[in-house]
Amino acid sequence: MGGKASTTRRPGRPGADSPEVPAERDVLLRGLEAFAELGYDRASARELARRLGVSHTFINDRYGSKAAFWRAVVDAALGAQVTRLAPAVPGSDDEDVVRRFVTDFYRINIGEPYLAVLMADESARDTERLDYLCRHYIEPALALVAPSTERLMASGRMVRVPMDVLFFAIITPVSGLVQEPLARRLGRPEHMSHAERLARADALAGLVVDGLLAPSDANRR
Structure with a gap:
């Protein structure tokens, strides 16, 4: 992330000698980035603090626990996405609803490689974090x-198709928008x-939706 991050004093530790910490947005x-690169288990509170440039007690002081910090990170990243996905307008054609949903989802995810990596990693683990997601x-x-x-x-x-197949048919292709190293090797x-x-x-989005809206012969019978 470019530019110098804004900073704030550590809560509860005022004074000229108090270390400055990044603003909340930068912390999250x-x-x-840390949870995506390391995975939850390898991202210890001490390693998180090192990457944030703060005291090793910062995570517990500010959020209470590593788990609570993870939820705050996820809420900041995914909460903004979900609120940008518009609900269907009553009376809209169902095909238009699906096309708009998929297109909006892909557009929203442009430039979000760390979130895509975190989601892929957590989706493969049977944890309370996946339940939360x-x-x-x-x-x-x-x-x-x-x-x-x-x-x-x-x-x-x-x-x-079953809902789980439909979910992966729509969601998984977003990796093609954010996995830049591979995309460049393929000509991007x-x-x-x-x-x-x-x-x-x-x-x-057009490729995915057009495929879904092309029923097989078996589907037509």
């Missing part, structure tokens, strides 16, 4: 589009404008 962004973010996000996909499948306008330009990234997100 650096925390996201599902309860607070994954399920609410799916609820925005699930009724439309169910009606499309029932009418034969969408491939009929090193420097792209935001407009070019949005165009790639839209192209990916």
Whole structure:
């Protein structure tokens, strides 16, 4: 993250000799980077503090525990995403609802490689953290589009698949927008404008949704 981070005094430890710590937004962004790069178990409170440039007691002083800090990091990153996903407008065509949801999701995730890595790592582990992600973010996000996909499948306008398959068909391709090292090796330009990234997100959304809305012969019967 470029630029000099703003700082604040440590809560509860005033005085000229008190170490300065990054502002809350910077703390949470650096925390996201650390959890993504190290994984939860390897991201000890001491290592987190080292990466934040703060006292080794900072995590417990500010958040109470490493687990609480992880939840704060996730809430800051995913909370902003979910609130940007617009609910379906009553009377909207279900195909339009699905297309808008997928397109918005991909656009929102542009430039979020650390969040994608964290989600992929936590999704492979049967933990209370995964329960937290599902309860607070994954399920609410799916609820925005699930009724439309169910009606499309029932009418034969969408491939009929279980919800878990549908979830991975929609969500997993977002890695193609954020895994820059591999993407560059596959021909992506090193420097792209935001407009070019949005165009790639839209192209990916079209590819995914058009595939879902192309029922097989078995689906038509």
